[in-house]
Amino acid sequence: MAYLAADLTIPPLDADARAAAADRQSQLTKPPGSLGRLETMAADIAAMQSTAEPTVDPAVVVTMAADHGVAAEGVSAYPQSITAAMVRNFQDGGAAVNALCDADGIENVVVDMGVAGETPDDIVDHAIADGTANIAERPAMTRTQAHEAIAAGRSVVTDHTAARIVGLGEMGIGNTTPSAAITALLTDRSVDEVTGHGTGIDEETRARKADVIERAIETTDPDPTDPVDVLRSVGGFEIGGLVGVALEAASRRMPVVVDGVIAGAAALLAAEIDPRVADYLLGSHASAEPGHEAQLDALGLDPCFDYGMRLGEGTGAAVAIGVYRAACAVHTEMSTFAEAGLNVE
Amino acid sequence: MAYLAADLTIPPLDADARAAAADRQSQLTKPPGSLGRLETMAADIAAMQSTAEPTVDPAVVVTMAADHGVAAEGVSAYPQSITAAMVRNFQDGGAAVNALCDADGIENVVVDMGVAGETPDDIVDHAIADGTANIAERPAMTRTQAHEAIAAGRSVVTDHTAARIVGLGEMGIGNTTPSAAITALLTDRSVDEVTGHGTGIDEETRARKADVIERAIETTDPDPTDPVDVLRSVGGFEIGGLVGVALEAASRRMPVVVDGVIAGAAALLAAEIDPRVADYLLGSHASAEPGHEAQLDALGLDPCFDYGMRLGEGTGAAVAIGVYRAACAVHTEMSTFAEAGLNVE
Numbered sequence: 001m002a003y004l005a006a007d008l009t010i011p012p013l014d015a016d017a018r019a020a021a022a023d024r025q026s027q028l029t030k031p032p033g034s035l036g037r038l039e040t041m042a043a044d045i046a047a048m049q050s051t052a053e054p055t056v057d058p059a060v061v062v063t064m065a066a067d068h069g070v071a072a073e074g075v076s077a078y079p080q081s082i083t084a085a086m087v088r089n090f091q092d093g094g095a096a097v098n099a100l101c102d103a104d105g106i107e108n109v110v111v112d113m114g115v116a117g118e119t120p121d122d123i124v125d126h127a128i129a130d131g132t133a134n135i136a137e138r139p140a141m142t143r144t145q146a147h148e149a150i151a152a153g154r155s156v157v158t159d160h161t162a163a164r165i166v167g168l169g170e171m172g173i174g175n176t177t178p179s180a181a182i183t184a185l186l187t188d189r190s191v192d193e194v195t196g197h198g199t200g201i202d203e204e205t206r207a208r209k210a211d212v213i214e215r216a217i218e219t220t221d222p223d224p225t226d227p228v229d230v231l232r233s234v235g236g237f238e239i240g241g242l243v244g245v246a247l248e249a250a251s252r253r254m255p256v257v258v259d260g261v262i263a264g265a266a267a268l269l270a271a272e273i274d275p276r277v278a279d280y281l282l283g284s285h286a287s288a289e290p291g292h293e294a295q296l297d298a299l300g301l302d303p304c305f306d307y308g309m310r311l312g313e314g315t316g317a318a319v320a321i322g323v324y325r326a327a328c329a330v331h332t333e334m335s336t337f338a339e340a341g342l343n344v345e
Numbered sequence: 346m347a348y349l350a351a352d353l354t355i356p357p358l359d360a361d362a363r364a365a366a367a368d369r370q371s372q373l374t375k376p377p378g379s380l381g382r383l384e385t386m387a388a389d390i391a392a393m394q395s396t397a398e399p400t401v402d403p404a405v406v407v408t409m410a411a412d413h414g415v416a417a418e419g420v421s422a423y424p425q426s427i428t429a430a431m432v433r434n435f436q437d438g439g440a441a442v443n444a445l446c447d448a449d450g451i452e453n454v455v456v457d458m459g460v461a462g463e464t465p466d467d468i469v470d471h472a473i474a475d476g477t478a479n480i481a482e483r484p485a486m487t488r489t490q491a492h493e494a495i496a497a498g499r500s501v502v503t504d505h506t507a508a509r510i511v512g513l514g515e516m517g518i519g520n521t522t523p524s525a526a527i528t529a530l531l532t533d534r535s536v537d538e539v540t541g542h543g544t545g546i547d548e549e550t551r552a553r554k555a556d557v558i559e560r561a562i563e564t565t566d567p568d569p570t571d572p573v574d575v576l577r578s579v580g581g582f583e584i585g586g587l588v589g590v591a592l593e594a595a596s597r598r599m600p601v602v603v604d605g606v607i608a609g610a611a612a613l614l615a616a617e618i619d620p621r622v623a624d625y626l627l628g629s630h631a632s633a634e635p636g637h638e639a640q641l642d643a644l645g646l647d648p649c650f651d652y653g654m655r656l657g658e659g660t661g662a663a664v665a666i667g668v669y670r671a672a673c674a675v676h677t678e679m680s681t682f683a684e685a686g687l688n689v690e
Contacts, residue, residue, distance in 0.1 A: 029434050030441050031422065031544040035660065036633065036653030077376065085687045089374050094680025096375050103674035104667075199376040288381065305650045305668070308381030315380065315675075322449075322667045323650070329448035330660075335439025342430045 008154075010250045010276035014050035021046035021054070027336040041282075041324055042331035048255045048280050049164065053332045056165040056255075056325045059106040061314040062156055062245050063090060063097055063169035066114035066237035067131030069140070070216070071174035075209040077199045080131070083173045084117025090171070091120045096311055097169055100318035104325070106167070108314070111156055113149060114237035115172075124159075126152035128237045135178065135216035139233045146232040146240055153244020157252065166249045166256055167284070167321055168263035169314020170238045173199075176289060179265035181213045181234035183291040185224045186268045187298045191217070194291030196261070198310075227272035235269070242266035247273065250280035257317040257324070260287040260310065264295035271299060284320035285309050353499075355595045355621035359395035366391035366399070372681040386627075386669055387676035393600045393625050394509065398677045401510040401600075401670045404451040406659040407501055407590050408435060408442055408514035411459035411582035412476030414485070415561070416519035420554040422544045425476070428518045429462025435516070436465045441656055442514055445663035449670070451512070453659070456501055458494060459582035460517075469504075471497035473582045480523065480561035484578045491577040491585055498589020502597065511594045511601055512629070512666055513608035514659020515583045518544075521634060524610035526558045526579035528636040530569045531613045532643045536562070539636030541606070543655075572617035580614075587611035592618065595625035602662040602669070605632040605655065609640035616644060629665030630654050 021043040026032055033039065045054035065087045071080045089095045090110045093102075101108040111124040116131040128148050132140035141149070157166065176198040183194040195210040197203075213234075222233035231240050243266045249256045250270075258267045258281055271278045278299055286292065286306035296303060304320045337343070366388040371377055378384065390399035410432045416425045434440045435455045438447075446453040456469040461476040473493050477485035486494070502511065521543040528539040540555040542548075558579075567578035576585050588611045594601045595615075603612045603626055616623045626644055631637065631651035641648060649665045682688070 028441070029431065029439060030656050034544065034654065034656040035441060036655065038652055038654065038664075082687070085685070086374065089680060089685045089687065092680070092685065094374060094685050096373070096380060096675050096679055099675045099678035100671055102678065103671050199379065307383055309379065309383065310381070311375050311379040319383075319668065319671050322671060323664065326445055326448050326664050326667060330441050330444045333444035333447065334441055335434060335437070340430070340434045340437065340439050342427070342434065 008247055008251050010274055011253060013047040013279050017050050017052060018043050018047035020052045024052060028334045029337055029340050029342055035330060038327040038330055041327035045255055045324065045328060049253050054328045056321055056328055058163050059165045059321050060109055060160050060163040061097060061101055061106050061167035061169050061318050062109045062111060063171060063314050064111045064113045064238035064241040065171040067116040068172055068174035068178060068236055069132050069134035070136055070177050070212065072134050073136050073212045075177045075212055076174045077201050078173050080173050081117055083171060084115050084119055086171050087112065087115055087119045087123065091123060095313060096315050097313035097318060100315055104318055104322040106318055106321055109156065111241060113152065113241045124156065126241065132236055135220060135234050136212050137219065139220045140178065140235050141232055143228065143232050146228050149237050149240025150244040153241035154248035157245055157248035161252065163254060165321060165324065166245060166254050167314045167317030168242045168245060168256060168259050168266060169317060170242060170262045170312055172236060172238050175236050175262050177209060177213060178234050178236045178239060179262045180291050181216055182230055182265040182268060183294055185222060185230050186272060187294045189294045194294055196289040196291060227269045231269055239266045243270045246270035246277055250277040255282050256280050257282045257284050257320055258301060259284055259314050259317040260312050261289040261291045262312055264292055267299055268295055285316035353592055353596050355619055356598060358392040358624050362395050362397060363388050363392035365397040366676065369397060373679045374682055374685050374687055380675060383672040383675055386672035390600055390669065390673060394598050399673045401666055401673055403508050404510045404666050405454055405505050405508040406442060406446055406451050406512035406514050406663050407454045407456060408516060408659050409456045409458045409583035409586040410516040412461035413517055413519035413523060413581055414477050414479035415481055415522050415557065417479050418481050418557045420522045420557055421519045422546050423518050425518050426462055428516060429460050429464055431516050432457065432460055432464045432468065436468060440658060441660050442658035442663060445660055449663055449667040451663055451666055454501065454505065456586060458497065458586040469501065477581055480565060480579050481557050482564065484565045485523065485580050486577055488573065488577050491573050494582050494585025495589040498586035499593035502590055502593035506597065508599060510666060511590060511599050512659045512662030513587045513590060513601060513604050513611060514662060515587060515607045515657055517581060517583050520581050520607050522554060522558060523579050523581045523584060524607045525636050526561055527575055527610040527613060528639055530567060530575050531617060532639045534639040539639055541634040541636060572614045576614055584611045588615045591615035591622055595622040600627050601625050602627045602629050602665055603646060604629055604659050604662040605657050606634040606636045607657055609637055612644055613640055630661035
């Protein structure tokens with residue numbers, strides 16, 4: 001990973017900013033600790049952003065789309081053509097992530113990382129190929145493509161340097177399959193434990209999906225200590241892109257809000273490339289997909305809520321950014337006892 | 346309760362609107378059920394509002410303030426004067442509920458229901474007395490005052506009929522004490538089980554607080570089957586006001602977002618006065634106070650999140666309204682498969 005890290009420096013969390021945030025919390029007009037986790041959320045973001053005034057605004061959710069050759073194995077409830085169709089839906093503003101970003105005042109950036117079908121001209125185009133190879137038969141991509149995907153993700157962040165927080169989102173028919181493979185390789189869980197029903201497959205299909213993942217790992221034989229090799233072998237272009245988003249955002253002190261299992265797989269890879277990235281990750285929802293809990297465990301992340309969501313796109317991240325905004329708002333907008341002229345002695 | 350209900354009709358939930366909402370959810374551009382609880386939140390609000398297009402806007406959080414004679418028993422970590430001081434802080438925009446309402450686009454209405462100290466001239470003034478009597482010695486209020494408090498709460502809602510959702514908030518030093526008494530009387534839990542540390546008292550003080558509550562129930566001897574008698578005996582003016590808010594809001598098909606244990610005690614009383622009000626209640630946070638879980642159980646409410654909050658003011662309700670807004674936004678703003686020209690057959 002040496003050359004990946006050569007131009008990437010992820011700073012340590014700012015302990016002074018965290019202490020200043022905790023000190024401010026103790027002076028706000030409320031009983032100490034009475035806002036519970038909202039207080040620690042604000043302090044965490046303060047330490048990441050190196051400021052006593054943490055904020056989520058402007059907020060961006062990056063939704064990266066790509067196709068997966070493994071879809072040919074029938075691992076999804078939907079045909080591959082849905083990926084391109086949903087990208088058009090994103091651009092038309094009709095998808096769940098659009099509605100949630102609009103409701104929460106978040107910019108949504110949609111990126112073509114390698115969609116097989118045609119995508120709109122106005123999309124951010126970092127397409128690496130027309131989808132990955134079928135990992136049940138051969139590696140998903142070349143090592144060069146893996147590096148290209150990560151570099152593309154980094155460039156999306158450098159194109160949005162005003163953002164103070166970034167959410168990880170994705171779209172790609174079949175992409176819970178590479179995510180489960182990555183999760184099994186990078187955590188202590190078995191393939192079967194981390195393989196779920198994705199967009200809604202039945203139990204028979206889920207069992208076949210687990211077999212496909214076992215076969216993919218056997219065939220491509222990735223080195224689990226080399227995250228770029230894992231990405232090359234069983235990954236996806238959008239997953240590689242999100243790895244780059246997480247790395248670059250962390251280097252710029254932007255908190256990174258993880259979404260469901262695909263974003264979680266990218267976060268696992270990013271933390272394997274540079275463990276310091278884990279300091280900048282924030283939880284969003286607890287996904288209905290079984291691999292998510294393994295990912296959150298490995299990354300030490302607490303979800304903000306558990307609504308049984310399993311859509312991806314960055315939908316969980318978008319809702320969570322609303323909660324983090326609330327946490328930052330109480331932290332920065334409330335009066336202190338002194339400001340309010342309140343004497344509680 | 347006959348004459349309380351004489352001019353109050355709480356309509357049944359609209360099953361057709363719920364069915365239409367579920368039907369719409371099945372046509373939106375996402376796998377069926379993939380937004381989990383966000384989908385049921387939208388359907389619940391659709392049934393309450395009797396519309397296929399549920400919304401939380403405009404949203405109001407009503408923060409009712411009053412003092413409590415029982416504060417003289419040393420049941421709180423703060424002196425009674427803090428109630429009036431915090432009301433001034435609300436009016437100056439410096440409290441947690443102000444910051445959260447501002448962040449979430451919610452109007453905050455502060456009501457003096459019976460604060461002992463001086464409150465600002467621009468506050469909504471429904472003050473019934475300079476605080477309740479000390480319930481350890483005598484009933485909190487007269488039966489007439491209990492009815493006045495409920496009527497005042499109802500009038501606050503009739504002054505805000507444009508609101509589509511209302512959150513219950515409160516401020517009153519000592520008010521977890523009457524709330525615990527009400528909760529013990531109206532659920533199957535013991536006083537000790539539902540008596541917590543409030544704003545931050547130690548275990549010794551908490552045990553004394555439980556003794557005070559036992560003594561209050563013994564001395565005032567309320568009839569637990571008569572909610573107005575419970576309110577009169579061990580209640581508070583802000584609690585009575587919130588009972589009225591819940592009743593009137595439900596009668597107008599406004600969803601009512603319950604906050605912590607004081608709002609929860611008011612919700613229990615309202616549901617005892619008219620069980621149909623329970624159809625219009627929505628959960629917000631899971632409070633750190635032990636009585637809250639007993640209340641949510643009795644009312645059949647699921648919290649949206651558990652952040653260990655224990656501040657009141659309507660802070661949990663304000664954060665939850667942001668989540669309900671997200672649920673309504675995906676429901677109403679997303680495209681259907683037909684609208685997006687997406688064919689998944």
